[in-house]
Amino acid sequence: MTSTTTNIFGATSTTEEVLSGTDLRGKRILGLTTPFGFHSTATEVAAGVDLTGKRVIVTGGAAGIGIETVRTLALAGAEITLAVRRPDAARPVAEKLRQATGNAALEVRPLDLSDLRSVQSFVDDWTGPLHILVNNAGIMAVPELEKTPQGFELQFGTNYLGHFALTLGLHRALAAAHGARVVSVSSIAHLFSPVIFDDLGFDFVPYTPFGAYGQSKSAAMLLSVGITRKWAEDGILSNSLNPGAIATGLQKHTGGLKTPVERRKTPEQGAATSVLLAASPLLEGISGRYFEDCNEAELLTKRPADLTGGYAAYALDTENADRLWDVSQQLVRGIGE
Numbered sequence: 001m002t003s004t005t006t007n008i009f010g011a012t013s014t015t016e017e018v019l020s021g022t023d024l025r026g027k028r029i030l031g032l033t034t035p036f037g038f039h040s041t042a043t044e045v046a047a048g049v050d051l052t053g054k055r056v057i058v059t060g061g062a063a064g065i066g067i068e069t070v071r072t073l074a075l076a077g078a079e080i081t082l083a084v085r086r087p088d089a090a091r092p093v094a095e096k097l098r099q100a101t102g103n104a105a106l107e108v109r110p111l112d113l114s115d116l117r118s119v120q121s122f123v124d125d126w127t128g129p130l131h132i133l134v135n136n137a138g139i140m141a142v143p144e145l146e147k148t149p150q151g152f153e154l155q156f157g158t159n160y161l162g163h164f165a166l167t168l169g170l171h172r173a174l175a176a177a178h179g180a181r182v183v184s185v186s187s188i189a190h191l192f193s194p195v196i197f198d199d200l201g202f203d204f205v206p207y208t209p210f211g212a213y214g215q216s217k218s219a220a221m222l223l224s225v226g227i228t229r230k231w232a233e234d235g236i237l238s239n240s241l242n243p244g245a246i247a248t249g250l251q252k253h254t255g256g257l258k259t260p261v262e263r264r265k266t267p268e269q270g271a272a273t274s275v276l277l278a279a280s281p282l283l284e285g286i287s288g289r290y291f292e293d294c295n296e297a298e299l300l301t302k303r304p305a306d307l308t309g310g311y312a313a314y315a316l317d318t319e320n321a322d323r324l325w326d327v328s329q330q331l332v333r334g335i336g337e
């Protein structure tokens with residue numbers, strides 16, 4: 001049976017149209033391009049977009065790329081919750097953003113993605129519809145194997161599983177928005193590892209900081225594919241992205257950003273693809289895909305040595321997405337039920 005999904009701008013597409021874009025085994029339609037590119041800023045991407053009356057959550061919204069994502073969506077008139085693990089540090093950032101944007105509807109709420117109890121409490125406190133969820137927060141290259149309070153490897157637990165639990169817990173709120181968007185901030189580093197289903201916690205496979213980061217970012221991409229497959233009929237669309245190389249607190253374990261200067265972006269440029277996926281009418285009806293530099297990325301058959309771009313099939317594979325969804329539901333049992 002054909003059903004129709006309406007996005008938050010009022011445009012409609014059939015569920016079949018949405019789902020056909022996710023099938024890597026034959027039905028994939030050609031890569032989506034936009035007038036934007038590497039140098040585009042979040043402000044340029046959001047020009048003309050009106051988010052008045054739209055409710056948004058940005059995880060990690062008080063640092064790095066998150067700040068620029070919040071700033072841009074706030075200028076477009078959205079009501080925004082900055083979901084952060086250090087509320088005291090985030091409050092002055094939110095106040096500056098209120099003053100800079102003239103948008104008073106910015107609030108800070110505590111959320112520690114590495115602890116499922118904190119995710120549960122955030123979800124329990126949320127009421128009403130949610131139009132845009134930007135799963136942005138993350139940690140990178142934790143030097144030694146560390147585990148979350150519930151026993152998951154820290155990067156998988158924070159970057160992926162916490163966001164999975166959050167998204168699942170907010171399902172009803174997203175469905176109630178009638179055309180919600182979920183954005184998964186992934187990374188080119190997903191090319192370092194697929195999801196290792198047989199050993200998610202590095203209990204057998206030797207732990208490496210970027211192997212674990214790569215796994216978590218492949219999982220983040222699969223989450224968008226999973227949302228597309230499970231929730232398109234609720235009108236919920238989701239895409240993932242690589243923001244590019246931006247000097248932020250993310251590189252605290254790696255001695256700073258090592259990317260050559262000409263390939264780096266400013267935070268404003270780094271937030272552009274997030275804002276495109278969160279709020280641009282150019283993405284109407286598009287779901288389950290991966291973007292970089294504001295355009296759909298190209299499928300690779302091998303990881304390029306210079307990590308210039310592209311994605312690995314394993315990170316958008318529908319069987320992997322279904323499997324990860326099922327496994328994750330088991331791991332976060334209780335959240336949102």
Ligand SMILES: NC(=O)c1ccc[n+]([C@@H]2O[C@H](COP(=O)([O-])OP(=O)(O)OC[C@H]3O[C@@H](n4cnc5c(N)ncnc54)[C@H](OP(=O)(O)O)[C@@H]3O)[C@@H](O)[C@H]2O)c1
Pocket residue numbers: 059060061062063064065066083084085086111112113114115135136137138139140158185186187188242243244245246247248249250251
């Ligand atoms: N910067 C890049 O070059 C780059 C490249 C590819 C992908 N990305 C991705 O872009 C996203 C944003 O990164 P960024 O560069 O803006 O880094 P950032 O400045 O370090 O910001 C990351 C945010 O995530 C938050 N966070 C970390 N652990 C958390 C937890 N357990 N619970 C809740 N929040 C948590 C951080 O909070 P605290 O301030 O409390 O630490 C911070 O607000 C990440 O997903 C990252 O993987 C970035």
